Amino acid sequence: MKELILKDSEYEIKRGKIVRTKMMTEQEKLFEIVLPGGDNLDHDPGQFVEVSILGAGEAPISIASSPTKRDSFELVVRNVGRVTGALHKLETGDEVGIRGPFGKGFPVRILEGNDLLFVAAGLGLVPLRSLINFVIDNRRDFGKVTVLLGCKTPDNMLFGDELESWRKRLDVNLNCTVDKADPEWKGNVGLITSLIPGVTLKPKRTFAVVVGPPIMYKFVIQELLKKEIPDRQILVSLERHMKCGLGKCGHCQINGIYCCQEGPVLSYDRIKSIPEAL
Amino acid sequence: MKKTHIATLKKERFDDFISALARLQKVVAPVARGNGQFAFEPVVSGNEIALDYIPTILPPKKYFLPQHETLATFDTTKGQQMEPVVAYEKMVIFGVHTCDLAGIQSLNMIFSERPKDVNYLIRKSAITIIGYECNDYCDEYASCRLVHNHTPNGGYDLFFTNLGDKFIIHINTQAGDDIIESAGLFEPAQAADLKALEQLRSDKRKLFANEVPVVHENIPEVFAKSFNSKVWEDLGKKCLACGNCTNVCPTCYCFDVIDEPNLDLKTGKRYRRWDSCQSETFAQVAGGESFREERGARQRHRFYRKFKYPMNKFSRLFCTGCGRCSRTCMAKINLKETLTQLVKEQAMTDLKAGNQ
Amino acid sequence: MAKPKVAFFDFACCEGCQLQVANMGELLFDVLGAIDVVEFREVMSEKGPDKIDVAIVEGSITTPHAVEKIKKIRERASVLIAYGSCATIGGVNGMKNNFKLDDIRKEVYGKDAKYFETIETMSVPQVVKVDYLVNGCPVYLPEFVKVLKAALAGLPYQVPDYSVCVECKLNENVCMYQKGVTCLGPVTKAGCNSWCINNGNICYGCRGMVSNPNEKGAKDVLEKYNIPMDLIVNKMNMYNKCREIDQREQKKR
Ligand SMILES: Cc1cc2nc3c(=O)[nH]c(=O)nc-3n(C[C@H](O)[C@H](O)[C@H](O)COP(=O)(O)OP(=O)(O)OC[C@H]3O[C@@H](n4cnc5c(N)ncnc54)[C@H](O)[C@@H]3O)c2cc1C
Ligand code: SF4
Ligand code: SF4
Ligand code: SF4
Ligand code: SF4
Ligand code: FES
Numbered sequence: 001m002k003e004l005i006l007k008d009s010e011y012e013i014k015r016g017k018i019v020r021t022k023m024m025t026e027q028e029k030l031f032e033i034v035l036p037g038g039d040n041l042d043h044d045p046g047q048f049v050e051v052s053i054l055g056a057g058e059a060p061i062s063i064a065s066s067p068t069k070r071d072s073f074e075l076v077v078r079n080v081g082r083v084t085g086a087l088h089k090l091e092t093g094d095e096v097g098i099r100g101p102f103g104k105g106f107p108v109r110i111l112e113g114n115d116l117l118f119v120a121a122g123l124g125l126v127p128l129r130s131l132i133n134f135v136i137d138n139r140r141d142f143g144k145v146t147v148l149l150g151c152k153t154p155d156n157m158l159f160g161d162e163l164e165s166w167r168k169r170l171d172v173n174l175n176c177t178v179d180k181a182d183p184e185w186k187g188n189v190g191l192i193t194s195l196i197p198g199v200t201l202k203p204k205r206t207f208a209v210v211v212g213p214p215i216m217y218k219f220v221i222q223e224l225l226k227k228e229i230p231d232r233q234i235l236v237s238l239e240r241h242m243k244c245g246l247g248k249c250g251h252c253q254i255n256g257i258y259c260c261q262e263g264p265v266l267s268y269d270r271i272k273s274i275p276e277a278l
Numbered sequence: 279m280k281k282t283h284i285a286t287l288k289k290e291r292f293d294d295f296i297s298a299l300a301r302l303q304k305v306v307a308p309v310a311r312g313n314g315q316f317a318f319e320p321v322v323s324g325n326e327i328a329l330d331y332i333p334t335i336l337p338p339k340k341y342f343l344p345q346h347e348t349l350a351t352f353d354t355t356k357g358q359q360m361e362p363v364v365a366y367e368k369m370v371i372f373g374v375h376t377c378d379l380a381g382i383q384s385l386n387m388i389f390s391e392r393p394k395d396v397n398y399l400i401r402k403s404a405i406t407i408i409g410y411e412c413n414d415y416c417d418e419y420a421s422c423r424l425v426h427n428h429t430p431n432g433g434y435d436l437f438f439t440n441l442g443d444k445f446i447i448h449i450n451t452q453a454g455d456d457i458i459e460s461a462g463l464f465e466p467a468q469a470a471d472l473k474a475l476e477q478l479r480s481d482k483r484k485l486f487a488n489e490v491p492v493v494h495e496n497i498p499e500v501f502a503k504s505f506n507s508k509v510w511e512d513l514g515k516k517c518l519a520c521g522n523c524t525n526v527c528p529t530c531y532c533f534d535v536i537d538e539p540n541l542d543l544k545t546g547k548r549y550r551r552w553d554s555c556q557s558e559t560f561a562q563v564a565g566g567e568s569f570r571e572e573r574g575a576r577q578r579h580r581f582y583r584k585f586k587y588p589m590n591k592f593s594r595l596f597c598t599g600c601g602r603c604s605r606t607c608m609a610k611i612n613l614k615e616t617l618t619q620l621v622k623e624q625a626m627t628d629l630k631a632g633n634q
Numbered sequence: 635m636a637k638p639k640v641a642f643f644d645f646a647c648c649e650g651c652q653l654q655v656a657n658m659g660e661l662l663f664d665v666l667g668a669i670d671v672v673e674f675r676e677v678m679s680e681k682g683p684d685k686i687d688v689a690i691v692e693g694s695i696t697t698p699h700a701v702e703k704i705k706k707i708r709e710r711a712s713v714l715i716a717y718g719s720c721a722t723i724g725g726v727n728g729m730k731n732n733f734k735l736d737d738i739r740k741e742v743y744g745k746d747a748k749y750f751e752t753i754e755t756m757s758v759p760q761v762v763k764v765d766y767l768v769n770g771c772p773v774y775l776p777e778f779v780k781v782l783k784a785a786l787a788g789l790p791y792q793v794p795d796y797s798v799c800v801e802c803k804l805n806e807n808v809c810m811y812q813k814g815v816t817c818l819g820p821v822t823k824a825g826c827n828s829w830c831i832n833n834g835n836i837c838y839g840c841r842g843m844v845s846n847p848n849e850k851g852a853k854d855v856l857e858k859y860n861i862p863m864d865l866i867v868n869k870m871n872m873y874n875k876c877r878e879i880d881q882r883e884q885k886k887r
Contacts, residue, residue: 311808312808313808313812313813314812315808315812317806335803335806335807335808335809336803336806340806345804346804515848515850515851516851516854517848517851518797518820518821518847518848518851518852518855519796519797519820519844519848520797520799520800520819520820521796521797521799521800521803522799522803522809525800525803525804526803538780539783539787540783541664541665541667541668541779541783542668543783543786543787551804552800552804554796554800557795557796557797557800558795558796558844558845558846559795559796573848606803606809608809608811608820608855608859609851609854609855610855610858
């Protein structure tokens with residue numbers, strides 16, 4: 001048996017350095033990461049990386065920052081298990097392994113010139129934030145921008161400060177809702193679907209971008225269809241169990257497609273004929 | 279077939295051939311394991327080889343994609359430092375049936391598709407394949423005739439056919455020719471040998487029957503319409519989700535990636551291990567949601583990965599007809615029966631639709 | 635960094651699992667190089683320090699006294715590892731739950747039965763919070779070491795929730811069903827590297843059932859192979875009886 005060190009393995013990791021961390025909620029922590037030599041990650045909004053802590057393993061995590069932020073990128077990680085738990089113990093100065101970016105992100109070129117309706121629930125705001133900030137940084141290139149956000153309780157709301165800055169902008173309409181309010185909450189209470197009927201939009205020139213937990217999609221898409229947004233202008237990002245990110249290990253498969261390669265971003269037009277998608 | 283590409287080997291020289299080959303490099307071949315079971319194992323002489331064998335417990339994929347394979351070694355003393363590695367071995371696999379040749383061809387497609395899997399490709403390039411023809415139908419589980427794998431469709435360096443007192447060998451590659459040349463045991467084929475081969479193949483056409491009421495070309499159509507079939511539900515009731523059917527399948531290649539630190543907790547390895555879409559946790563994500571929660575949906579997934587999805591992508595069925603999945607299932611879920619049920623069910627539906 | 639303090643404790647069991655550790659050979663030295671054993675075998679003696687990093691507990695909980703003891707251990711230990719089938723799933727001791735408690739007392743202690751208190755057999759996680767489970771009767775050492783490493787690294791360890799068959803096939807064993815013998819592999823949690831089958835025995839299900847076994851399907855299989863139902867119920871009961879307590883609790887919720 002011969003052993004060879006590989007120079008061109010897809011499993012090679014880059015050594016990312018954590019330059020900033022922030023607890024966002026009890027469960028979610030933000031990491032700002034710099035690649036060796038200050039390299040640009042060169043991602044599209046909506047793509048993900050495989051983050052590894054050698055000894056614990058690897059986990060797919062969405063890139064939370066816009067590609068317009070060039071020297072570093074951000075991840076937001078919810079502590080649910082082995083890898084994510086180990087990640088939560090890391091602080092500024094520690095290293096993480098990075099593979100990727102992987103998958104197909106949001107088709108920004110196609111979105112240009114159109115109105116955008118963002119719908120995010122829970123952790124879904126993380127991948128969506130990469131696109132929202134991209135749009136804000138290139139605001140001229142896009143039409144009307146509406147952001148609808150939902151989460152369980154107000155202290156579960158991610159990126160509170162940033163939401164405030166979006167809210168203050170003239171060129172962004174932001175609307176939030178929570179399942180359960182606290183005394184200080186001034187926004188809506190109820191499911192995210194309840195916000196959609198109130199939005200005025202021109203369906204032909206609107207792209208809806210939806211990201212949230214698996215159960216949310218069906219209901220939100222129903223509402224969007226009622227608004228007569230064409231199927232191919234409804235974009236979703238699907239979460240699946242992923243291991244390799246390379247279209248090989250099979251974990252992420254939705255019927256015939258490998259979500260890690262052809263997704264995670266897919267149009268409703270594409271997935272409505274894929275029974276396992278929603 | 280060009281005559282220069284054909285050689286013969288007398289039966290009495292077979293043992294010498296394998297012994298000579300095994301002195302030069304590792305040779306693996308089917309050997310008997312008792313209870314009518316066989317496995318590919320290293321051999322040093324021809325006598326150890328079970329020439330009359332039915333498909334081995336595990337297919338030869340174990341040499342291309344080992345059950346456990348180290349992808350990288352790591353040392354975190356100075357940060358996230360890892361080295362991707364591949365372990366490989368020069369070897370000859372002797373006695374690969376035509377169904378398993380098709381299995382290897384399928385895996386080749388998967389792992390050469392971008393992003394390429396260098397580990398697989400390096401290992402593949404170190405392996406020489408010697409095929410071996412089945413002169414008879416293995417058993418009631420085999421369905422190689424249905425998928426046209428009962429005769430060779432390439433994918434080997436040398437291919438042996440048993441003609442009784444001698445083997446007739448198709449030399450398909452330079453690597454194959456080198457083996458023939460260096461052995462010095464082979465003879466040129468005579469016209470009579472070629473005739474015998476032709477006769478054998480034509481006999482096989484009668485001997486190998488397709489027992490499933492559908493032809494190869496129509497299989498994709500059957501699956502195009504069966505996603506919501508009740509057949510899957512029924513399979514789900516029987517299936518124990520043990521994962522045997524996928525692990526023994528020559529064209530199942532799903533895997534898990536796992537880190538194993540050493541006791542110093544600093545060094546260790548990252549490895550991959552065969553995984554099965556039949557197991558409960560395969561498609562589960564954080565939050566507990568599983569995208570194929572029902573056993574029936576997982577069985578359906580297995581069949582679709584053989585008969586539908588690869589057809590769309592590679593224009594190729596990924597079922598080789600080896601019959602391993604049916605042979606190994608303690609719940610007696612049978613691939614041929616399942617296909618038959620799907621076809622019959624559809625005929626019924628079509629009939630009803632026609633009557634309306 | 636100081637080596638973590640590790641203590642072993644035992645409850646109702648055959649101590650076979652501790653024997654396994656003693657039989658570890660080479661590996662034992664590696665393990666001992668990484669930890670500092672502060673207490674072995676003695677339950678609740680004054681010997682060990684108040685605080686221990688890792689408590690490794692063997693055996694099931696069968697008396698009120700044991701309930702108190704395990705609670706104290708839990709208080710002392712930062713990490714608690716339940717180890718062996720008796721501790722993790724109640725194991726063979728769970729067979730006691732097939733009978734009425736009074737009957738057992740009479741059977742075991744005769745006319746003195748009224749002086750002996752006994753309770754339904756429980757696994758350790760049915761009494762206190764357990765951080766790690768090492769299933770098996772006896773434990774499979776490479777898995778025990780794996781869990782120990784996870785505990786020392788502060789990482790969770792997931793007992794595989796797929797069948798023993800998976801490992802058995804990866805080891806390319808001739809399946810027991812091919813030999814016409816029944817085997818509990820298909821409904822039993824993997825992690826033991828199918829070592830019983832590797833060594834020519836069947837799987838007795840000592841690691842407990844997978845979380846969602848197809849029990850109806852399994853019964854059908856046994857019928858197909860003409861295996862009397864009683865035989866298999868007995869086999870399953872042998873290790874899996876305490877599962878009923880969990881099922882009962884689940885129903886209550
Ligand atoms: C495209 C994509 C983007 C994601 N983006 C984010 C993100 O931005 N932030 C975030 O916190 N999480 C994100 N996730 C989810 C995250 O990958 C999982 O929570 C993580 O892999 C769990 O790993 P673990 O080792 O911590 O958990 P484990 O200890 O392995 O298991 C805990 C639970 O997570 C499930 N799980 C395990 N591995 C995976 C996996 N590879 N993919 C999905 N579920 C898994 C298990 O089935 C189990 O239910 C994303 C997932 C995908 C597929
Ligand atoms: S071998 Fe049979 S019982 Fe096992 S997973 Fe496959 S179909 Fe189900
Ligand atoms: S599906 Fe069954 S018959 Fe077909 S290749 Fe796989 S194991 Fe062989
Ligand atoms: S011997 Fe037992 S564990 Fe192994 S494959 Fe057969 S049923 Fe499964
Ligand atoms: S094979 Fe079965 S009985 Fe043997 S150790 Fe594993 S789970 Fe226990
Ligand atoms: S994550 Fe491995 S195939 Fe998609």
